[in-house]
Amino acid sequence: MTLNTLKRTVFTVLFLSVFSFGFAEGSKEGGEDKEFDAKEMILHHVKDAYGMHLFDWNDHPISIPLPVITYTDKGLTMFSSSAFHHDYHGHEIVERNGQKFVNVHEKVYVLDEGASSVEFDAEDHPTNAHRPTFDISITRNVFMMWVSIAVLFLIFLTAARRYKKSEDNVPSGIASFVEPLVLFVRDEIAKPMIGEHKYRRYMPYLLTIFFFIWINNIFGLIPILNGANLSGNIAFTFTLAAITFIITTFSGNKNYWQHIFWMPGVPVPMKIFLMPIEIIGMFVKPISLMIRLFANITAGHVIILALMSLIFVFKTVAIAPVSVAFSLFITVIEVIVTAIQAYIFTILSALYFGMATEEAHH
């Protein structure tokens, strides 16, 4: 039994209920484990992983194995993450397709030719292994993303069917729950930000990112899913911000580009001075979107996990009520944050589209 499995147990259970201290304490007779490292534990929870760990049962981690897919110069290789046997310290070597794969802190490395085990440098980076050219594994974040879109399909396709069934377009069932949210995006986000005449084109995108971000924020808070922190992952926020940037750039009209390259209504030296600022601003906007969502969601997870870590840092269960109380408080705030961050991402995207399509009014 390792402290890691213990930690996972405790965190899962603590996330779920206050009444599980006895169990957590009971299994705390670990013994020879190394010192508890809160930072490492938190980063492991916040970052992506190859398997979907659910909980531990009788000191054995129960997880959903997910496919590891890599592309190297030897071609595409695919195997189940269960081949690593929950190891992420590079001990377990998986031989597939004539290559040796190891899992080092939830990153797949390919051992160099001739190497038989991973060697680490002072900073804990492998020295005799390299990352595959492309690593397109179905990680737990990808898996949760697919779960989330399945849920979105279920909700919204059902809602849409409700309208088709009803004769007078009156919402019923799930549609009456969905409609206020859809109308909120339309009336409070798209219309005021983009304008009455042009908002229609952007509605599908705005609605999709709003609900996509929101549901993944919520999923990130569900304890049993063990913090599949998709919307707190920079790759996810980067992709969405990049799509917003592309749409903004492609819908930019003459007026938009004029404001960037040759600001109207100011003297020529000022125009030259403003141009680089505006060009930087073009990229800063999506970057701010990316960082805001990532940082907010990750921060929420880190705070909750750090509060939980107090129990292990102080090595006493007496601190548990404080930890639980605080993390409960933070979790409640996070529930609000899930919606707020989805709203902010959507409204800022809409604002950028509105700026790109705004007509000159001088």
Place this chain on the structure above:
Amino acid sequence: MDLITPEFGLVFWTLITFLILLFILRKFAWKPILGAVSDREEGIKDALASAEKARQEMENLTADNERILKEARAERETMLKEARDLKAKLIADAKEEAQAQANKLIEQAQTAIESEKKAAMAELKNHVAGLSIDIAEKVVRDELSNKDKQLKLVENMLGETTLN
């Protein structure tokens, strides 16, 4: 540093997943939902507009009714006035005519009375003249029964009558 480096795998899957999500939701969810909502809103707007129109028409109708009523009232008023005037005129005319008739009758009556009176007077005169003659005859007969008296009378009469 690891935390803030986007990983290719997740970017790749996020992009693909998001595009699929966007495509399917756009076609099978957002279009029907937004369509239904805007249809309904149009319906409500139309209903409101027609209700407003109906109200306007109703108002117009009421105004028309009011106007017609007013006109009718005014007409009645004038008719009544006319009738009253006519009545007064009729009465006045009748009075006048009656007066004229009466005057004429009175005049006729007066004329008749006058002529009757004249005739009566004439008859009375005749009668009185006859009576006078009778009386005179009797008196004369009586007077002239003795000679003295006859002479005296002649003398008187001659005395009265001055020869000129």
